[in-house]
Amino acid sequence: MVSQRSELKAEVVALKRKRIVNAARRLFYEKGYERSTLDDIAERLQVTKPFIYSYYKNKNELLHEIAQQCIDECLQAQSRILSSKLSTAEKLARIVAEVSQIIIDNQANTIIYLREEMNLDWHVAQKIREQRNEFDHRNMKLLRDGARSGALKVVDERVTARCIGGILVWCALWYRDLGVLSPAAIAQLISENVMSMVGWRKNKPISSNHRGAKNTKPG
Amino acid sequence: MVSQRSELKAEVVALKRKRIVNAARRLFYEKGYERSTLDDIAERLQVTKPFIYSYYKNKNELLHEIAQQCIDECLQAQSRILSSKLSTAEKLARIVAEVSQIIIDNQANTIIYLREEMNLDWHVAQKIREQRNEFDHRNMKLLRDGARSGALKVVDERVTARCIGGILVWCALWYRDLGVLSPAAIAQLISENVMSMVGWRKNKPISSNHRGAKNTKPG
Numbered sequence: 385m386v387s388q389r390s391e392l393k394a395e396v397v398a399l400k401r402k403r404i405v406n407a408a409r410r411l412f413y414e415k416g417y418e419r420s421t422l423d424d425i426a427e428r429l430q431v432t433k434p435f436i437y438s439y440y441k442n443k444n445e446l447l448h449e450i451a452q453q454c455i456d457e458c459l460q461a462q463s464r465i466l467s468s469k470l471s472t473a474e475k476l477a478r479i480v481a482e483v484s485q486i487i488i489d490n491q492a493n494t495i496i497y498l499r500e501e502m503n504l505d506w507h508v509a510q511k512i513r514e515q516r517n518e519f520d521h522r523n524m525k526l527l528r529d530g531a532r533s534g535a536l537k538v539v540d541e542r543v544t545a546r547c548i549g550g551i552l553v554w555c556a557l558w559y560r561d562l563g564v565l566s567p568a569a570i571a572q573l574i575s576e577n578v579m580s581m582v583g584w585r586k587n588k589p590i591s592s593n594h595r596g597a598k599n600t601k602p603g
Numbered sequence: 604m605v606s607q608r609s610e611l612k613a614e615v616v617a618l619k620r621k622r623i624v625n626a627a628r629r630l631f632y633e634k635g636y637e638r639s640t641l642d643d644i645a646e647r648l649q650v651t652k653p654f655i656y657s658y659y660k661n662k663n664e665l666l667h668e669i670a671q672q673c674i675d676e677c678l679q680a681q682s683r684i685l686s687s688k689l690s691t692a693e694k695l696a697r698i699v700a701e702v703s704q705i706i707i708d709n710q711a712n713t714i715i716y717l718r719e720e721m722n723l724d725w726h727v728a729q730k731i732r733e734q735r736n737e738f739d740h741r742n743m744k745l746l747r748d749g750a751r752s753g754a755l756k757v758v759d760e761r762v763t764a765r766c767i768g769g770i771l772v773w774c775a776l777w778y779r780d781l782g783v784l785s786p787a788a789i790a791q792l793i794s795e796n797v798m799s800m801v802g803w804r805k806n807k808p809i810s811s812n813h814r815g816a817k818n819t820k821p822g
Contacts, residue, residue, distance in 0.1 A: 416722075418637055499717070499718050499720070500717070500718075501717075502635045502718070517780075537804075539796050540795075540796075543784075543789065543793060545798055546774070546777045546781075547793060547796045547797075549777070550769040550771075550772065550777075551648055551769045551770060553769065553773060554674070554766075554769025555765070558739075558765045561765075562761055562765075566710055566763075573759045574762060575763040576758045576759075576764060577763055577766045578766075578800075580756070580758055580799070580800050580801070580802060581796055581799050582805075
């Protein structure tokens with residue numbers, strides 16, 4: 385009984401934190417970080433500022449959480465796919481499709497991170513840079529393995545991995561311009577472009593993106 | 604004689620404006636736009652603030668010029684190449700190689716634009732967005748032409764053009780991590796990756812980048 389009660393309490397805390405972060409994200413996205421205040425966030429949520437202080441130390445802590453969210457999710461998806469039994473080519477195709485979808489789902493987080501990196505504490509900015517590098521380096525290794533086995537044709541694994549990184553992050557900025565296509569369809573087409581870049585052309589669909597059915601969250 | 608004198612005068616004005624923009628760019632890049640003042644710029648140049656005011660109305664006008672520079676150069680290069688007698692595939696290869704080099708040369712401009720878009724006047728931000736769209740749409744047309752003639756294999760011209768855009772802009776953020784490669788070599792490898800994405804593999808070098816010999820300006 386006690387355990388159930390403490391579980392419920394943890395869920396309530398998580399829910400409240402999520403609501404606060406969502407409000408902060410919308411404000412930072414619309415007005416910019418520097419122009420948004422904790423008062424604005426409290427007003428939007430119709431709560432008091434002390435309520436926010438009981439979950440977040442300050443505005444900067446909210447920015448940290450927002451900047452961190454997307455890269456954390458991308459690395460988790462990449463790890464999961466890398467440890468699967470798929471072939472090298474299938475791993476790459478699926479990483480690109482899933483991470484495109486994550487970046488579209490996290491569109492506002494990605495744009496806030498690109499804009500506000502200078503407003504992050506040095507150690508947070510550094511950690512995220514290292515995570516971005518880690519993402520690229522794992523893809524480099526995958527490209528190298530694929531090139532060695534002959535499954536992929538890679539121009540230069542270092543540059544190709546960075547090109548993939550650019551394709552992925554940039555979709556946060558343009559996916560809405562292709563409003564006729566669903567995020568899942570865009571993610572699939574991005575994956576096909578990347579697979580074409582590494583010389584992998586098959587007639588069968590490149591990746592069955594099991595996140596495909598999920599709709600994107602509003603920015 | 605009068606004409607020579609007025610020509611000299613125009614050159615001096617251009618030189619002074621360039622020095623002011625360079626100082627502003629360094630400051631905006633290092634400290635961020637909001638934290639930089641015209642006093643900082645004057646101090647760095649060892650001039651007075653009225654000196655700056657005789658060339659620029661305010662700090663925002665400097666930001667506009669910086670944000671505008673890179674996309675202007677990219678569109679000019681693209682126009683020139685599109686109106687050349689090269690084949691469709693060669694045009695695309697050269698656009699990607701030259702524009703990569705321009706983005707590397709304009710690294711700080713690109714990063715300042717990505718960070719500070721919200722600090723641009725609405726009509727300036729809108730103009731630059733339209734120019735970015737124009738760049739992508741011209742590439743879409745090129746991809747469509749190439750696909751129709753059978754020279755290129757294009758997954759989806761709309762998505763492929765946006766992927767190319769992402770590859771190009773993102774190189775501003777990573778090219779220094781590949782310090783062993785010159786900007787010209789990086790530009791060439793990026794071009795080869797894009798040409799591979801559109802199914803164009805030849806043994807001969809894809810593009811003789813005639814900007815190749817030029818070194819990159821410091822950020």
